Amino acid sequence: MNPGPQIKFYLFNKEYLPVTDTLIVGWVSVILIVILAKYLTTNLKMRPEGKQNVAEMIIELIHSQIEPMLPNEGWKFLPFIATIFIYVGFSNLIGLVPGVTSPTGDLNTTLGLALVVFIVVQIEGMREHGVWGYIKSFAEPVIFLLPINVIGELAKPISHSFRLFGNIVGGGIIMTLIYQAAPALVPVPLHAWFDFFVGMIQALIFGMVAIAYISVAKS
Amino acid sequence: MIEFSPEVVRTVIRTASLIGAGAALIAGVGPGIGMGYAAGKATSAVRRQPQARGSIITTMLLGQIISGSTGIYSLVIAIFLVFNT
Numbered sequence: 036m037n038p039g040p041q042i043k044f045y046l047f048n049k050e051y052l053p054v055t056d057t058l059i060v061g062w063v064s065v066i067l068i069v070i071l072a073k074y075l076t077t078n079l080k081m082r083p084e085g086k087q088n089v090a091e092m093i094i095e096l097i098h099s100q101i102e103p104m105l106p107n108e109g110w111k112f113l114p115f116i117a118t119i120f121i122y123v124g125f126s127n128l129i130g131l132v133p134g135v136t137s138p139t140g141d142l143n144t145t146l147g148l149a150l151v152v153f154i155v156v157q158i159e160g161m162r163e164h165g166v167w168g169y170i171k172s173f174a175e176p177v178i179f180l181l182p183i184n185v186i187g188e189l190a191k192p193i194s195h196s197f198r199l200f201g202n203i204v205g206g207g208i209i210m211t212l213i214y215q216a217a218p219a220l221v222p223v224p225l226h227a228w229f230d231f232f233v234g235m236i237q238a239l240i241f242g243m244v245a246i247a248y249i250s251v252a253k254s
Numbered sequence: 255m256i257e258f259s260p261e262v263v264r265t266v267i268r269t270a271s272l273i274g275a276g277a278a279l280i281a282g283v284g285p286g287i288g289m290g291y292a293a294g295k296a297t298s299a300v301r302r303q304p305q306a307r308g309s310i311i312t313t314m315l316l317g318q319i320i321s322g323s324t325g326i327y328s329l330v331i332a333i334f335l336v337f338n339t
Contacts, residue, residue, distance in 0.1 A: 103309065103312070194323045194326075194327075197323070197326055197327060197330050198319070198323055198326050200330065201326035201327075201329045201330045202326065205333075208333070240319055243312070243316065243319075244316075244319060247316060
């Protein structure tokens, strides 16, 4: 069991690409999600039954979150937002397995996801207003606000990634302390809180903030 | 001029960073007050207009996310201070 966060930065130094447990668990969860998606979407029918109900429920939940904030474009952004939501939710849930740390408890994972969202936000803003119009929108209402707007834009991926990272790592540290103090029975309800409830809420929030950033860039 | 051994210097730095980590978590007070205020306002809004419950909860969550991020920053700084020195 790892006693805390592993934050490693080796950029063209001694070690080139250190393979951490984050990488392994991340790939395992990706493979599990692909298998699960294949299983849930085989043999689709017009009248849903059984496992198809579950799949439609998840998709409807995510779509009902996108539709009010991006009117008439819910189905366009659904694949992107649903990918983020399902990956983050599954990564938080996989921390329930003993001895496995959540991939989202690593700044590299969350910062990667937040940077993807950041790039999508810039592209959508440019597609809506045109390249020059989007750049000019940073200098509104007066030109003196340009540096503040640029810094505010650059702070978005940082706060977006640190929110998920901080929540998962904080829960993990508290769980480690509890395991040292009371190894039996006491951690069970706390696992339900920190992994199920906080994990699901944070996955929903990560997706919702991505939608909010896109809708701010498009307005 | 007094020379300190590296062990003493390391201990002093470690002590200072642990005190700093504890002090950084004082920042948890602000987001707690702010998020509770937002939740209270949302409760009274739901009481006044129960049919708008869904959109009220979405708006409340977004506001709480923004106001809660300062607390997360302080938590991350505290974690860095504890584990990286």
